[in-house]
Amino acid sequence: MTVMTKMKTFATAAGFAATLLVGGASMASAEEVTLTMAVPDWPPTRILKKFFDEQYKPKSGNTVKLEVDFIPWPDFYTRVNASLTSGEQKYNFIVSDSQWLGAFVEGGYFRKINDLLEADPEFMATFKTIHPNPLNAYSTYPHKTENYYGFPQFPDVLVNYGRQDILCHEEEQKNFQAKYSKKLPCTGEELDAMTWDDFRNVGEFFMRKKGDMLAGKPAEDDFYGISYQAGKGYDFSSMQINGFIWQMGGDTWDETKAPKGQAEGVVNSPEAVKALEKYLDMIQFMPPVAKTGTMDIFVSDQLFREGKVAMNIDWIGLGEASLAPDSKVKDKLVFGQMPGTMGADGKMIRWSNIGGQPFVLTTWTTDSQIKEAVDFVKWWLSSDIQHQFAAGGGQSAVKAVYEDPKYVTYRPWNRAWAPQLDWQKDVWHVPQFFELLTQQQDQFDLAITGKQDAKTTLDNIAKFQQDKLKESGLIE
């Protein structure tokens, strides 16, 4: 009796433990394969899910189910990070932000894909026709080596969203010409040719109070010149400030130069300080929410869609929303490249921080899941689907697709896409990136809200990065 009881107790405990152990593993059968995916919630991933549901037929004949978790952008990193580090092994397939590669490769979560590419020369050939800048940003770790981890899902760059009805208005054109002795940019080509000084002038020029004349009518509400990201959350100021710094001859800490490359003296170089000052100087021409440090990419996008600003710099990924039926500016849009800086040789310097995300596979994904996932990615990167994606509001980094003359006709911002690709760089991919990012965002926030000047801000960032990276052995 007593032995029986004891046996029972043990059996129950063991059974409980076994259930917990097995519960995590997937139960995929030969016929039905489920891919669980974590993606940020915005148009490019919604389109992905729609295409999959409507059009995708697996070559293998298996039934492939794609279970997608749509996670809001501001919490996307935290949620995915929590899932991966907790060891729940929930996701097979993740649309990862490019900077995350180092952290999650070193953690043993992201699977290297070189073997998958080498096993399929045709796929490798397609893969190699992706523009090198997005490819390096989305796939390689250590940065710019031939160790691949990701397939591009949605490539993205910053573009200039303009209000054509206001910019092209005769009265405004005349007044702008009189004030700045320069033509007020109005067409896409004119927007492309803008420097940051022109952008600043547009900002200053279009500051209007309620009741002031705006494009021939009294303004119904206060109107502001310009906007770009200046928020404290996630990377919502670094992505803009980096472009300023690179364009004006400064630099950020360069991971490809590790361990020789330094942070102190580079990050806070006089050029970088000047660039940050220029960035901060324009905040006065933005909607007042910028002064609270909460002007993230969604807030500036909303302000633009509500018709409160003349020009907004934002990611192409949000473009689709500006064309949506509830957008107040849907029929008044003009798009151009992000403003640049005129170099000493008279050529425009256009460095900008790349956006966009790769697909990555996780290390616990089974062989049958990998096979289906790779088949799906191949289908996704096939010319036909890439064209459809671009026509539906996405972008393509595959050379044959974006060089097709049809490409620029799909959406009004597509004309600003290909010319900017050569000028894209990315922020660090090292495992420490999130610590570097939060400290930097905190410091930039202090500058944006007027608590400290550009020099102090960059000095603080440089010192922190120097210490942190030295401690991690990335700076000698």
Added chain:
Amino acid sequence: MTAVRTSHSAIALLDPSADNWKLAILVGIAATILAVLALPANATFWVVGAAVALVAAAFVVNAYRKRYYGGLLVAPAIAVLFVMNIFPLLWSLGLSFFAYQSNQQSIRFVGLNNYIKVLTNDIAAPANWDALINTGMFVVCTVAAQMITGFLLAMLFAKQFPLRKYLLILVLTPMMLSVVASGVFFTYYFDPTFGILSYAMGEITGQQFILMDNKAGAVTGIVFADAWMWSPFVMLLVLAGLVSVPKYLYEAAAIDRVSKWRQFWTITFPYIRGLLMLALLFRTIEAFKLYDLVYILIRGGQDTKTIAYLIAEIANEQNKTSEGAALSYVILFMVIVLTNLYLYLANRRNQGA
């Protein structure tokens, strides 16, 4: 007598009966040691789990045979508490003595280094102290605002007036909303372009009004939103006290022509004091954990990072698990000391009264 007992328990120790909890503990310890020595960490975890379950089962059978039913009745609650609360607490306490990051596979014993770091490191410590001072400020401001508003609301609703029932439901609604929903509502409320607050202030002063462009404004905004959500909670508790005051006391006081002020302090207040203290305790403990509104409204900007915000940032976003655990324990220690101090003072007053 003692000799008999010893020999009895010596036999019992090796007797493999289901209620022999001493043997179960021995087996558990032996299994744990063997597992730690021989098995990989993943398997060890489950072996230790099974050993704990075995000991627990032996205790349960023992209690059943000894007819100790009171213990049996609370056993499920204790089991849940252990799995959900005590075990993670002890686990994180253990982690705080190691160098461990949740996104890395290595782990190394470092003793008190994490504690030394959070208290003295020249980069980490100032941020921690700032966050602690902010937390203190929020505790004082939010709790004071809620206590005063809640108390006044309760005084109002203790009286009978038309539509009281419906107004009461309306006032209680904020407490039932999720913090995220209220937070998003207040971001629009405070927004300088779309928000009604800036619009109204703009109409009155003729100047552009931006609430959250300085620390005082940001703190006011957060305290206001927090008070809006939690004053009803204080009100409910106080209201319960107010309606429990017997009517005849007021009648007697009225006959004696006691002033309203005196009536309040000698009749009403003693009845609600205990409940006020309870509300104060609950709200203070909650206020120490303030994170959600700071995150939603301002993302910790304008120097409003609280200690809970900082811990979430360190432990969840930067994956510095053990450093976050150490900081959490420092705060836990402070909260325990403060709570005990408070209870001691409250008791002494009660005895004095």
